[in-house]
Amino acid sequence: MSEVIHDAIVIGSGPAGYTAAVYLARARLDVALFSGQEIGGQLMYTTDIENFPGFPEGVNGPLLMTNMRQQAEKFGATMIDKLVDAVGREGTTFWVEAGGERHQAKALLIATGAKSRMLGLPGEDELLGRGVSTCAVCDAAFYRDRVAFVVGGGDAAIEDALALSRFTDQVTLIHRREELRASKIMQERILNNPKIKILWNSAVTALKSENGALAEITIKNLQTEHEDRVKADGLFYAIGHVPATKFLGEFVALNKEGYVITRLGLEKSSVDQAQAALQENERVAYPTMTSVEGVFAAGDNVDFVYRQAVTAAGFGTMAALDLERWLERQ
Numbered sequence: 001m002s003e004v005i006h007d008a009i010v011i012g013s014g015p016a017g018y019t020a021a022v023y024l025a026r027a028r029l030d031v032a033l034f035s036g037q038e039i040g041g042q043l044m045y046t047t048d049i050e051n052f053p054g055f056p057e058g059v060n061g062p063l064l065m066t067n068m069r070q071q072a073e074k075f076g077a078t079m080i081d082k083l084v085d086a087v088g089r090e091g092t093t094f095w096v097e098a099g100g101e102r103h104q105a106k107a108l109l110i111a112t113g114a115k116s117r118m119l120g121l122p123g124e125d126e127l128l129g130r131g132v133s134t135c136a137v138c139d140a141a142f143y144r145d146r147v148a149f150v151v152g153g154g155d156a157a158i159e160d161a162l163a164l165s166r167f168t169d170q171v172t173l174i175h176r177r178e179e180l181r182a183s184k185i186m187q188e189r190i191l192n193n194p195k196i197k198i199l200w201n202s203a204v205t206a207l208k209s210e211n212g213a214l215a216e217i218t219i220k221n222l223q224t225e226h227e228d229r230v231k232a233d234g235l236f237y238a239i240g241h242v243p244a245t246k247f248l249g250e251f252v253a254l255n256k257e258g259y260v261i262t263r264l265g266l267e268k269s270s271v272d273q274a275q276a277a278l279q280e281n282e283r284v285a286y287p288t289m290t291s292v293e294g295v296f297a298a299g300d301n302v303d304f305v306y307r308q309a310v311t312a313a314g315f316g317t318m319a320a321l322d323l324e325r326w327l328e329r330q
Contacts, residue, residue, distance in 0.1 A: 005104045006104065008031050010108075011087075019313040023320035030076075032103060061129070086247060093106065110296070111312075113300040114300040117237065121205070123207050124207060127207060147168075151235070151236065157175075157182070165193055175198065202221055205219070243304075262296075288319040296323050298319035
């Protein structure tokens with residue numbers, strides 16, 4: 001175990017983690033950030049980001065994340081490019097285990113994000129940001145008057161299809177079943193939208209690219225087994241997300257989907273043990289603290305509603321300020 005005890009360890013290198021590291025390091029705290037396997041998070045797969053404030057011409061995803069990392073390093077944050085395998089507490093000190101080594105800290109900040117569920121098709125990863133997307137709200141404007149498909153049947157899928165229909169009248173929703181899982185009001189909106197077509201009992205089975213971008217998809221009718229190859233400029237996945245929290249085990253309270261529960265949302269939580277551990281004044285003082293005193297969380301491993309780069313960065317700011325105040329009172 002490392003003899004150095006950091007003031008804070010940040011786990012995760014997306015917008016939430018890097019922003020938290022900027023704030024903590026700028027506050028003259030000794031901060032170590034564990035970046036994980038996917039350094040920079042999901043934005044490393046995004047080519048152009050047009051809705052992050054301060055970039056009127058848009059910004060390249062990997063460039064934005066590189067700049068965030070450099071900004072945190074400028075203020076003194078230590079970057080450790082390893083995947084955290086486990087976390088725990090020994091007395092009043094927390095530890096994280098990565099690459100066979102243990103590192104210690106007075107406080108932890110979990111910002112590991114969430115990963116979109118994928119179909120697992122050949123070539124899928126290579127086409128992320130080049131026709132395949134997991135965020136229509138982010139990318140819809142790039143598909144003006146183009147052919148776009150959305151995979152899914154819940155509220156998120158319908159929201160994606162509606163977002164795309166503001167830019168093109170060539171939107172098709174592909175759903176494996178013969179009825180939608182979405183709420184009634186969302187179903188009414190899509191069924192009454194003349195720009196959106198629905199393919200029932202269908203699934204995407206193959207992708208084809210040209211010049212490094214998506215050009216065609218194969219759609220299979222699950223009842224007849226018939227397959228069609230059709231032109232596709234964009235394919236949007238809306239089949240759920242998986243928060244990167246498995247390594248936490250039972251260390252902090254998670255909801256049934258695996259998202260970290262913070263004090264900000266415990267009133268709506270069914271985790272009785274976590275709820276009972278909190279006092280009203282603590283909830284107000286540290287809304288981003290988890291069920292474990294001294295452990296904070298931010299970003300898409302908490303937020304299953306907005307999932308935007310800018311909200312994750314703001315969430316990281318909140319958690320960093322909470323952590324700093326908590327350390328001052330110890």
